[in-house]
Amino acid sequence: MMEILSSSALATIQDAGRHSYYRDGVSRSGVMDGVALALGNALLGNDADAAAVEIPMLPFSVRFDQDLDIAVTGADCSARLDDRALPPNWAITAKAGETLTLGAPRSGCRAYLCVAGGFDVPAVLGSRSTQLREQFGGLEGRMLQKGDRLNGRRAETLLPAGGIGVNLVPLRPTVGDVAEVRVIPAAEYGLFVPEAHQALWSAEWDVTPQSNRAGYRLAGPELRLQAPVELRSHGIVPGVIQVPPGGAPIIQLADAATMGGYPKIGAVIEADLWRLAQARPGAKLRFRQVSFAEALDALGELDAFLSQVRSTTARVRNAAQGWTR
Amino acid sequence: MNAMAPTDQTKPRFSPLGTTGMIFEAPGAFDIEHQQRIWAMADAVGTWDGVREAVPGMTNLTVLFATPPRDIDTFGERIIALWNSGISKAVTGKTLDLPIVYGGEGGPHLADVSSLTGLSVEEVVGIHSAPTYTVYAVGSHAGYCYLGGLDPRLFVPRRAVPLLSIPGGSLSIAGAQTGVSASAGPSGWHTIGSADISFFDPTRQPPSLLRPGDSIRFHPEKVLS
Amino acid sequence: MITIADLDRALSLMQEHGLETLRVREGEALLSLTLSGSETAPLAPRSEATVTTKGLGRLLLTHPQHSDPLVQPGDAVAAGATVGFLENGSVLLPVVAGKAGTVGTILASEGALLGYGAPVLTILVEA
Numbered sequence: 250m251m252e253i254l255s256s257s258a259l260a261t262i263q264d265a266g267r268h269s270y271y272r273d274g275v276s277r278s279g280v281m282d283g284v285a286l287a288l289g290n291a292l293l294g295n296d297a298d299a300a301a302v303e304i305p306m307l308p309f310s311v312r313f314d315q316d317l318d319i320a321v322t323g324a325d326c327s328a329r330l331d332d333r334a335l336p337p338n339w340a341i342t343a344k345a346g347e348t349l350t351l352g353a354p355r356s357g358c359r360a361y362l363c364v365a366g367g368f369d370v371p372a373v374l375g376s377r378s379t380q381l382r383e384q385f386g387g388l389e390g391r392m393l394q395k396g397d398r399l400n401g402r403r404a405e406t407l408l409p410a411g412g413i414g415v416n417l418v419p420l421r422p423t424v425g426d427v428a429e430v431r432v433i434p435a436a437e438y439g440l441f442v443p444e445a446h447q448a449l450w451s452a453e454w455d456v457t458p459q460s461n462r463a464g465y466r467l468a469g470p471e472l473r474l475q476a477p478v479e480l481r482s483h484g485i486v487p488g489v490i491q492v493p494p495g496g497a498p499i500i501q502l503a504d505a506a507t508m509g510g511y512p513k514i515g516a517v518i519e520a521d522l523w524r525l526a527q528a529r530p531g532a533k534l535r536f537r538q539v540s541f542a543e544a545l546d547a548l549g550e551l552d553a554f555l556s557q558v559r560s561t562t563a564r565v566r567n568a569a570q571g572w573t574r
Numbered sequence: 575m576n577a578m579a580p581t582d583q584t585k586p587r588f589s590p591l592g593t594t595g596m597i598f599e600a601p602g603a604f605d606i607e608h609q610q611r612i613w614a615m616a617d618a619v620g621t622w623d624g625v626r627e628a629v630p631g632m633t634n635l636t637v638l639f640a641t642p643p644r645d646i647d648t649f650g651e652r653i654i655a656l657w658n659s660g661i662s663k664a665v666t667g668k669t670l671d672l673p674i675v676y677g678g679e680g681g682p683h684l685a686d687v688s689s690l691t692g693l694s695v696e697e698v699v700g701i702h703s704a705p706t707y708t709v710y711a712v713g714s715h716a717g718y719c720y721l722g723g724l725d726p727r728l729f730v731p732r733r734a735v736p737l738l739s740i741p742g743g744s745l746s747i748a749g750a751q752t753g754v755s756a757s758a759g760p761s762g763w764h765t766i767g768s769a770d771i772s773f774f775d776p777t778r779q780p781p782s783l784l785r786p787g788d789s790i791r792f793h794p795e796k797v798l799s
Numbered sequence: 800m801i802t803i804a805d806l807d808r809a810l811s812l813m814q815e816h817g818l819e820t821l822r823v824r825e826g827e828a829l830l831s832l833t834l835s836g837s838e839t840a841p842l843a844p845r846s847e848a849t850v851t852t853k854g855l856g857r858l859l860l861t862h863p864q865h866s867d868p869l870v871q872p873g874d875a876v877a878a879g880a881t882v883g884f885l886e887n888g889s890v891l892l893p894v895v896a897g898k899a900g901t902v903g904t905i906l907a908s909e910g911a912l913l914g915y916g917a918p919v920l921t922i923l924v925e926a
Contacts, residue, residue: 271629271638272616273774273782274713274756325864336881336891337864356864373776383716383757385776411881411893418863419889436589436597463760479731479749481604482720484629484636484713486594493762494734508631508713508720510732510749511762516592541646544593548642554889561890568854 251313251364253397254348257306259461262368262387262399263503265298267376271507277487278378278386281305281462281503281526282359284551285323285338288415289363291559292320292340294407294566299367300377302393304360305462310350311362313343318365318406321349322415324357324527341412356423358529366403381462381504409569415558420551427453428528430521431539431547435489437478437512445472449514453533454498460530462504467534471496472514482510488517488525500525520547586657588650595638596646597631598653604750606722607662608633609710613786614663615656630711630786632720632751665787669706672754672769672790674745676702678798680768683733685799687747687764690730695799698766701725703792707752709784717756717774717782721790724752736762743769745792754790845923848898849906852917856885856892860909874902876922883919900924 253260265286266279280286280303290299307326313319320340321328328335329350330343340363343349351360370377370388379387388397423429438446448470455468472492485491489501491511500517501509502525517525518539528534539547583601590596598615600608612630619628619637626640635653643649676699677684688695707721714720724747732748737760740746744755746763755761756773773783784790852858860883861868870882876896883894903921907913 268638269627270716270781271627271636272712273780274716274718275781276715332877333879334881336862336884374781380716380776382759383774383776409892411879411895413893414884414891416859416863416884416886416889416891422864433590433592435591436587436599477731481599481632481634481749482711482714482751483597483599483631483634484591484595484638486591486636486638488592488594493736494732506714506759507629508636508711510751513591516590516594518592519594541590541593542644545642545644548593557888558890561888565887565890565892 251311254310260304260393261379263303263378264300282323282523284523285361287555289320289322301361301363307351312348315345318408319343320363323359323361324354326354326360327352339414342406342408357527364401366401369400369402407566427533428524429535431518432515432536434515435513442473456532458530464502465500467498480510482508485509490515518544520551586654593642598635600633610662614661667788669789673795674767674792676767676797681766683764684766703794707790709788719784732762848922850919852913856887858911859884870902898924
């Protein structure tokens with residue numbers, strides 16, 4: 250059991266998302282940074298989609314009242330377990346009575362707290378993710394608050410003393426304040442003026458403060474259509490870049506509507522959505538055009554990294570168990 | 575045809591949504607015959623290998639991949655071939671009778687629609703509440719129904735700047751479409767009224783109150799200016 | 800071979816005779832001691848502990864996402880503190896200080912491939 254000692258607004262329980270109810274209009278929800286969730290769960294030996302707490306604003310602190318394997322991934326947020334500093338993307342056994350504190354991020358903006366077995370909240374419509382709009386899933390369908398008590402689904406501790414971590418550098422995380430993400434042009438790309446195409450690929454786009462789990466509103470050059478267009482409503486997915494008539498693009502994300510009607514100039518590829526998750530308001534984005542095949546390769550590269558981390562961590566945990574038994 | 579009606583495509587087409595999915599857009603008119611073909615395609619494509627869900631839109635189909643196909647063009651051609659096969663699914667569903675308060679606090683854009691269409695408020699309400707609307711698709715947010723059957727005299731463009739939130743139960747229109755929101759959230763449409771109704775319950779299976787093929791009739795309870 | 804007892808004897812000789820520096824060469828080993836003036840209190844006796852690896856891998860003394868090394872000579876470390884990492888296929892295992900003290904000498908270089916029990920750095924431990 251652990252108790253939340255302090256939490257800014259907007260911390261929620263999320264897993265890999267609610268995937269099979271698009272036909273009911275249920276948005277995907279789930280973590281914004283899927284890499285952080287996958288790494289946390291790999292370090293702990295959890296199922297890949299076990300539920301974590303997504304913490305988009307810091308500080309955040311929790312106290313453990315029993316020994317529990319935990320992982321802190323995502324934003325590099327000066328995590329401390331009592332007085333001990335935890336490196337980024339690190340898993341360790343928290344001892345009963347210890348307090349975990351996450352501070353101001355050095356880089357990134359969303360931190361994830363994963364626990365052994367994932368957080369023990371009921372699965373609703375196949376997922377433990379918090380559906381904020383419809384207020385179900387997660388913990389009572391709401392954001393977490395001070396005093397909330399949460400349990401992991403596995404009591405056994407499996408980590409070696411001192412813990413284990415992941416070196417994220419092979420995935421080329423964003424360094425500095427300009428994140429580059431790859432984009433496949435979407436259906437209405439050809440309906441925009443040539444200047445809009447040029448601006449899309451060359452401008453540095455500001456992530457505005459009107460950016461959240463539903464989408465990021467960007468500021469930059471106006472993206473103009475050749476002529477106004479009124480589309481029939483159609484499905485959209487996290488990553489789709491819509492351009493409302495004002496000409497300022499919106500990237501649809503985890504809590505976005507499942508259908509929409511604004512023209513789509515492109516879609517950020519699935520393999521780069523985690524980079525968006527860590528781009529904070531005030532950061533800048535650059536878009537790089539890729540083909541469908543290149544986007545699949547990027548997804549393959551990401552999967553290979555994650556499965557290699559899963560197998561290496563499994564070996565390390567098994568070895569640690571061998572030493573202690 | 576009103577200038578704000580969606581342009582009819584002449585050919586079926588498909589386009590990727592990143593590597594997460596793809597959209598198929600049917601050619602031709604926005605009508606029930608075309609939509610019945612989309613419903614049939616959704617049933618068929620939903621069973622294909624590598625497909626997580628196939629979700630009807632408004633005379634279009636969104637396919638979500640469990641495993642993205644290596645060759646998106648071959649996949650798209652297969653969908654077009656299925657459209658060309660002409661399969662269709664007629665659905666006779668249930669009808670929901672829904673009392674509506676038009677205008678007032680719950681319908682702040684009724685006057686805007688009146689001036690955009692050149693119709694009086696009473697005419698807008700009369701024209702809007704006349705048809706029996708068919709649920710073409712469910713989506714946007716949980717339980718929300720996209721309805722077919724709006725009178726072309728009420729076709730108006732979406733608002734230039736979306737509103738950050740409108741309450742659940744809001745009745746709105748945009749383009750050739752109308753619908754009642756199932757929960758509070760952002761909207762780019764014109765909100766002309768409100769209803770007291772729950773369209774979605776996560777503990778129910780299926781969780782949505784209405785399915786494609788069901789119908790809604792709006793009954794003006796009050797018209798406020 | 801210079802022992803802790805030798806160091807203690809050398810230090811007390813320096814204090815007794817007011818020497819500020821003392822150098823002793825024994826074989827290949829050079830011992831150099833400096834006392835900073837007469838106000839220096841007799842130093843607490845210290846011992847040196849070597850932190851060694853508990854696994855195999857590539858040594859990282861700086862976290863790959865950071866620019867500063869975890870510790871440098873002269874830094875105070877707590878018992879159990881992480882002073883480096885061993886990397887295996889992007890997975891990091893900690894190199895842990897067994898005792899509290901002050902970092903002495905870094906004995907292995909960044910990026911070195913180390914086996915089990917390899918020395919990484921020394922820690923001067925207050926007795």
